[in-house]
Amino acid sequence: MERPPVQIAVIGAGAIGQRHARLCASHPESTLRAIVDPAPAAIALADELDVPVFADIESMIAAIRPEAVIVATPTPLHESICVAAAEAGLHLLVEKPISADIPSARRIIDVAEANGVSLLVGHHRRHNPIVAAAREIIGGGELGRLLAVNMLWAVRKPDAYFTVPWRTQPGAGPVLTNLIHDIDLLRHLCGEISAVTAHVGNMGRGLAIEDTTAVLIRFETGALATVTASDAAPSPWSWDANSGENPAIRMSRANSTRFLGTQAALEFPDLRIWRHATGEEPSWNATSISEERLVTPADAYHSQLTHFCAVVRDGAAPVCSGEDGLRTLAATSAILLSASENRTIVPEQG
Ligand SMILES: NC(=O)c1ccc[n+]([C@@H]2O[C@H](COP(=O)([O-])OP(=O)(O)OC[C@H]3O[C@@H](n4cnc5c(N)ncnc54)[C@H](O)[C@@H]3O)[C@@H](O)[C@H]2O)c1
Incomplete structure (x- = not known):
């Protein structure tokens, strides 16, 4: 019916x-x-x-x-x-x-x-099939044990973006506005974050809010990540430029992230897996082969709305619950706290 x-x-x-x-x-x-x-x-x-x-x-x-x-x-x-x-x-x-x-x-x-x-938080990337495939690859052990992640998000926002007053106020910088998507992605793909150490800078634009950030992350699993983000640096390297999710950001197709495991590495968002050729002794001298995993593209905002309708109509469990949103906010806020207090922060668990 x-x-x-x-x-x-x-x-x-x-x-x-x-x-x-x-x-x-x-x-x-x-x-x-x-x-x-x-x-x-x-x-x-x-x-x-x-x-x-x-x-x-x-x-x-x-x-x-x-x-x-x-x-x-x-x-x-x-x-x-x-x-x-x-x-x-x-x-x-x-x-x-x-x-x-x-x-x-x-x-x-x-x-x-x-x-x-019901409460669903709009971390829409979780609804992108590329992210679902990466979660399967990493969670399914194809990379072996995840050791580290190297992530970059760098774009140059237009000056007009900052004519909206709230976007220049503390809390509206790229850490809480943009990087929070990447932090949620890392939590979704790699598990809970147990420690954050960060520095922020504002040399690019000179506003009271940060424009550039360097972050070190430790996950509960022991895996580590380095994340660099800037909204004042033109570059082809960001999830948005590769995935085409944000029509305001020109597409580049350049990968922004690398997941490093004990058996293989994953370039993301292209989903290219690099591993040693079968039968070769694992070594820095071994032949590397790569394979791109293909997914059928879909609009993550559309899929998020489909999911929201299922949450409302069928009581489906939200893919990003309030608690998830809170934990992602806590881990992201820890970046700003670490930078202002010049120390490693254990994110609040709410
Ligand atoms: N998921 C994503 O991809 C994504 C992208 C951009 C923004 N966001 C988030 O969405 C939110 C909005 O960001 P934006 O960039 O669209 O902001 P924006 O400034 O472009 O739009 C906000 C709108 O809210 C309106 N508004 C202000 N007070 C209101 C009130 N009391 N009641 C109803 N409307 C009111 C404003 O007039 C404005 O039109 C933020 O939380 C931002 O972090 C998410």
Whole structure:
């Protein structure tokens, strides 16, 4: 029997909210019921998608009462908006980071639980088939024991990006805005992070927020990672440039990450596995052969919405739960804390 689509309102129709709104309007399992955004620009989007627009969540809830909301407001507003939605019994997909800090993230999780609503955090990369394949390769032991990861995320954001005031304020730098995706990816692929040591710099742009970061990570398994990130350095090396997920970032096809195991190595996101030729003694002198694992591409935001509908309709377990979002936020916040206190940080577990 065909099921009725999940009725969703999108809260915050900026850069990513517009994408969510268009997806909700076109996805076969959802219906876009409303947009909430006080900015005049939201009116044109609402007209285009033929839905009402509201300036605040309270008036939307009073008039429409959807089943679920996608929260895509500036991060500092996630807490108050998620709490208002959860208290009205609406299921939540909240953009990453789940919230601006650990206590407010914990409050979102607790209020969602107390009101019996589902909570999915928008670490959309987990829904990309490339990531699912990498998880199978690493988790299935094809690389042997994972020893280390070398990851790079370097782009040059346009100056116009910083004309939006909240994006220049502490907490909105590339660590919590962008690198958090890579940290979530590392947790998803390699397990829990047990220690973080980092330095940050702002030489690229000279703002109060960081633009460049170097991080050392230890995982609970004992594996290690080095991560370098900058949003002031033009380069072909980032997940986004290779995966094509972000239309704002020109594609490059250059790999940004290498996973190193005791038996083989994996280039990512291309999923190229390097190992010694069969029968040869493992040695630095042995012949290396490589093989690219092919996956059928899919839009991770679309797949995330399909999953959210299953979470709402069938009670499916969220692929990225509130606790997951909180742990990723804790590990990412540990980068900024380590840099400011010049010491190794054990991320909070919430
Ligand atoms: N998953 C991803 O790929 C991804 C990409 C970009 C941003 N994000 C996250 O999404 C969130 C939004 O980022 P953005 O870059 O789209 O921001 P943005 O500034 O482009 O858009 C935010 C929108 O929220 C609106 N808004 C402000 N106050 C509001 C309120 N009280 N109620 C409703 N709407 C309100 C603003 O008018 C604006 O249109 C952030 O948490 C960010 O980290 C996620």
